Amino acid sequence: MFNPNATDIDGPILFSPENEKELDTLLQRYPYKRAALLPVLYMAQAQFGWLSPGVMAYVAQRLELPEGKVLQVASFYTMFDKKPAGRHKIEVCTSVPCCMMGGFAVVRHISEQLGIGVGETTADGRVTLLEAECLAGCGYAPLLQVNGEFHENLTPERIDALLATLR
Amino acid sequence: MERVITANWHVEQAYTLSVYQQHGGFKSLKKVFGMERGAVVPELIKSNLRGRGGAGFPVGAKWSFLPKGTDVPKYLVVNADEGEPGTFKDRFIMERDPHRLMEGCIIAGFTLGLKAAYIYVRGELVLATRRMEAAIAELYATGLLGKNILGSGLDFDIYVHRGAGAYICGEETALIESLEGKTGQPRLKPPFPAVVGVFGCPTVVNNVESIACVPLVIERGAEWWSAQGSEKNGGPKIVQVSGKVKRPGTYEVPNGISLRDVVFSDLYGGGPLDGRTIRGVIPGGTSCPVLRADQLDVKHDFDALKEKPFETMAGTSGVIVMDDTVCVVRIAARIARFYHHESCGQCTPCREGMGWVSKILDRIEAGGAKRAEVDQLLDIVNNIRGNTICPFGDAVGMSIGAYLRQFPEEFIAHVEQGRCTYPAW
Numbered sequence: 001m002f003n004p005n006a007t008d009i010d011g012p013i014l015f016s017p018e019n020e021k022e023l024d025t026l027l028q029r030y031p032y033k034r035a036a037l038l039p040v041l042y043m044a045q046a047q048f049g050w051l052s053p054g055v056m057a058y059v060a061q062r063l064e065l066p067e068g069k070v071l072q073v074a075s076f077y078t079m080f081d082k083k084p085a086g087r088h089k090i091e092v093c094t095s096v097p098c099c100m101m102g103g104f105a106v107v108r109h110i111s112e113q114l115g116i117g118v119g120e121t122t123a124d125g126r127v128t129l130l131e132a133e134c135l136a137g138c139g140y141a142p143l144l145q146v147n148g149e150f151h152e153n154l155t156p157e158r159i160d161a162l163l164a165t166l167r
Numbered sequence: 168m169e170r171v172i173t174a175n176w177h178v179e180q181a182y183t184l185s186v187y188q189q190h191g192g193f194k195s196l197k198k199v200f201g202m203e204r205g206a207v208v209p210e211l212i213k214s215n216l217r218g219r220g221g222a223g224f225p226v227g228a229k230w231s232f233l234p235k236g237t238d239v240p241k242y243l244v245v246n247a248d249e250g251e252p253g254t255f256k257d258r259f260i261m262e263r264d265p266h267r268l269m270e271g272c273i274i275a276g277f278t279l280g281l282k283a284a285y286i287y288v289r290g291e292l293v294l295a296t297r298r299m300e301a302a303i304a305e306l307y308a309t310g311l312l313g314k315n316i317l318g319s320g321l322d323f324d325i326y327v328h329r330g331a332g333a334y335i336c337g338e339e340t341a342l343i344e345s346l347e348g349k350t351g352q353p354r355l356k357p358p359f360p361a362v363v364g365v366f367g368c369p370t371v372v373n374n375v376e377s378i379a380c381v382p383l384v385i386e387r388g389a390e391w392w393s394a395q396g397s398e399k400n401g402g403p404k405i406v407q408v409s410g411k412v413k414r415p416g417t418y419e420v421p422n423g424i425s426l427r428d429v430v431f432s433d434l435y436g437g438g439p440l441d442g443r444t445i446r447g448v449i450p451g452g453t454s455c456p457v458l459r460a461d462q463l464d465v466k467h468d469f470d471a472l473k474e475k476p477f478e479t480m481a482g483t484s485g486v487i488v489m490d491d492t493v494c495v496v497r498i499a500a501r502i503a504r505f506y507h508h509e510s511c512g513q514c515t516p517c518r519e520g521m522g523w524v525s526k527i528l529d530r531i532e533a534g535g536a537k538r539a540e541v542d543q544l545l546d547i548v549n550n551i552r553g554n555t556i557c558p559f560g561d562a563v564g565m566s567i568g569a570y571l572r573q574f575p576e577e578f579i580a581h582v583e584q585g586r587c588t589y590p591a592w
């Protein structure tokens with residue numbers, strides 16, 4: 001059963017008052033509760049940092065869904081974090097065509113600078129490095145996204161300058 | 168050429184309602200409110216506006232499939248899950264000109280008697296999402312959304328729904344499943360979405376650019392629109408050029424422009440980088456079969472590209488250019504890895520087959536494959552093709568198969584030399 005005092009994240013697992021309001025708005029958008037699952041998972045991830053088993057159970061309870069369904073959906077989509085991620089998520093595009101324009105060189109450069117591999121997070125929890133599939137910016141390769149913002153036509157200097165801004 | 172679809176892209180703050188209106192925004196909606204409800208679909212049909220999401224299905228015909236006079240709610244779903252590698256146009260429409268998309272949605276709502284539109288936007292496109300949400304808020308605040316829009320009697324809502332990282336959700340029935348809060352696994356058709364779509368209700372699914380073109384067709388008239396393109400494919404369109412060219416970027420072109428012009432013209436791709444030659448071109452995103460450099464004298468158009476000897480697709484008009492420094496075997500291997508990762512896992516030929524294809528291609532690229540494996544590869548891709556629920560399997564079969572068909576010597580060279588001779592990535 002769902003336990004609001006579960007310890008897999010810090011603090012109790014309850015939506016904030018603002019998110020309770022947001023939940024009401026979201027539920028009105030769809031003819032039934034289940035359809036709100038993706039936006040509610042996003043909201044939960046933003047509030048709790050990641051989708052821990054406790055958080056997923058809470059979402060299941062709020063949307064009156066079996067826990068297994070929530071886990072299934074959270075696992076299918078790559079943007080839901082099933083383990084804690086760094087404060088900044090860097091996603092480097094390595095799809096065709098970015099891969100022929102230096103996408104992998106960008107990955108190697110960041111990996112060397114931060115001392116982490118793809119899918120890993122720096123020990124201080126600052127940055128997670130990921131490879132992404134086509135990010136809809138192919139004409140401006142190589143490129144990456146950090147926290148949803150695009151950085152295009154990358155050079156080693158621009159990457160270093162960007163890394164220095166991520167605290 | 169005159170900018171029509173992209174006219175607002177370089178206008179400061181065209182994403183706000185006031186600037187959009189200063190540039191003629193919402194005139195088409197007002198015009199439609201003054202027209203017979205039944206007059207819009209014939210106009211779209213006459214315009215030869217074809218879907219811009221990949222398949223090129225005529226927009227007017229698609230709208231006409233929606234049942235009339237039912238009591239159940241009907242919906243528009245806008246496919247804004249831009250993710251076909253090589254494609255980067257819908258993002259700019261959403262970021263720079265979101266009101267044009269909204270205007271198209273409201274016109275659809277009025278014409279087809281819809282309850283609401285859901286814009287399913289790719290999760291990674293954060294700025295696009297923010298701009299659309301801001302645009303929608305402005306429209307509610309000014310009575311252009313909500314109840315009785317501009318006194319027309321139309322009640323209509325638009326919602327933005329974020330995807331969460333799954334390429335397959337660009338397929339319309341997977342997208343519908345995802346919108347219902349499920350994993351994105353394509354549905355068997357029939358029933359088609361026009362009959363049973365989202366939430367079990369009749370639904371029309373259109374790409375962002377397609378819907379954004381609707382107000383323009385109304386504004387310019389069907390005759391103007393159909394005169395711009397090739398015979399059965401009306402209007403200007405947005406091509407995107409990426410890869411090894413001098414001028415990568417997005418360009419507005421007439422439908423039916425030659426592919427050679429897109430790649431070589433100084434107005435568009437600008438040709439190969441200095442001292443290089445072009446080896447291959449993918450005409451519309453990585454699921455489209457690759458062409459050799461000697462096959463570029465063809466109209467960039469849904470119908471023309473389908474013909475022999477091209478046998479490819481115009482897709483999303485995402486033109487990807489490879490030059491003589493690019494190893495096509497490695498490109499095929501990279502695309503196979505993508506498909507393997509993005510397979511939804513529902514159909515065995517795709518789920519298992521793509522893993523095998525990816526492994527064999529990696530082995531060929533690394534130089535560790537035997538000659539027989541090249542033939543085996545073709546055999547596997549041909550067995551994926553036509554044996555899956557959704558077009559993903561066909562796209563895989565056709566696109567990977569094309570590398571083998573177009574560049575057999577490259578595959579053999581890797582096997583015979585036991586290595587790849589191209590520079591590392």
Ligand code: FES
Nearest residue numbers: 093098135137138
């Ligand atoms: S392939 Fe990198 S953004 Fe499209």
